[in-house]
Amino acid sequence: MKKPLVILDPGHGGFDAGFRAGSLVEKDINLAVCLELWNQLWGSGVQVLMTRETDEARSAEERAQYANDQGADLFVSWHCDLLADEHVAGVSIWIHEEHAGGRHMEECEHIGERISRDTGQLMLGVFQERDRVLEKVLAPSLIIHGAFLSNPTERRLCTNPEFIKLQALGAAKGIIEMLRMMSPIA
Numbered sequence: 001m002k003k004p005l006v007i008l009d010p011g012h013g014g015f016d017a018g019f020r021a022g023s024l025v026e027k028d029i030n031l032a033v034c035l036e037l038w039n040q041l042w043g044s045g046v047q048v049l050m051t052r053e054t055d056e057a058r059s060a061e062e063r064a065q066y067a068n069d070q071g072a073d074l075f076v077s078w079h080c081d082l083l084a085d086e087h088v089a090g091v092s093i094w095i096h097e098e099h100a101g102g103r104h105m106e107e108c109e110h111i112g113e114r115i116s117r118d119t120g121q122l123m124l125g126v127f128q129e130r131d132r133v134l135e136k137v138l139a140p141s142l143i144i145h146g147a148f149l150s151n152p153t154e155r156r157l158c159t160n161p162e163f164i165k166l167q168a169l170g171a172a173k174g175i176i177e178m179l180r181m182m183s184p185i186a
């Protein structure tokens with residue numbers, strides 16, 4: 001029986017650093033969480049591939065094409081957030097607006113709640129946006145915004161390997177449950 005295939009997509013990379021807050025760089029945090037998540041999922045019998053495993057640049061097209069060529073069952077991007085208001089903190093899930101509706105949103109919400117349960121962060125909800133990567137990915141897809149680099153507490157947590165592990169652990173539980181809901185035999 002074919003194992004479900006999850007493609008992890010650490011946001012940014014190479015010349016594209018993403019958000020910066022002091023010495024913290026978003027692309028590095030995204031990669032650290034995804035590598036940890038890769039470990040967690042692999043240990044649970046899920047096939048996992050990543051759009052990048054090092055600090056390399058990847059275009060939106062390359063990321064989506066890779067997922068489609070590999071025949072992904074689920075595509076998960078990881079990003080961080082940054083706002084002018086430093087008080088805002090928590091996890092949020094983002095989906096491409098044309099994929100919104102019904103069960104997918106509920107399953108995505110569940111992943112956010114799983115992360116929140118393990119890290120103690122707020123789960124802010126499931127939001128829609130036009131996303132250049134997700135719009136081209138054929139598999140069900142979502143973006144996890146794991147933390148706000150503008151929030152002093154979450155900024156500090158992002159430098160803590162234990163926190164990175166907890167985020168990955170929560171996300172892995174949510175992803176595995178989502179795979180089960182998508183295909184009862186998985």
Ligand SMILES: [Zn+2]
Binds near residue numbers: 018019026079080
């Ligand atoms: Zn980002």
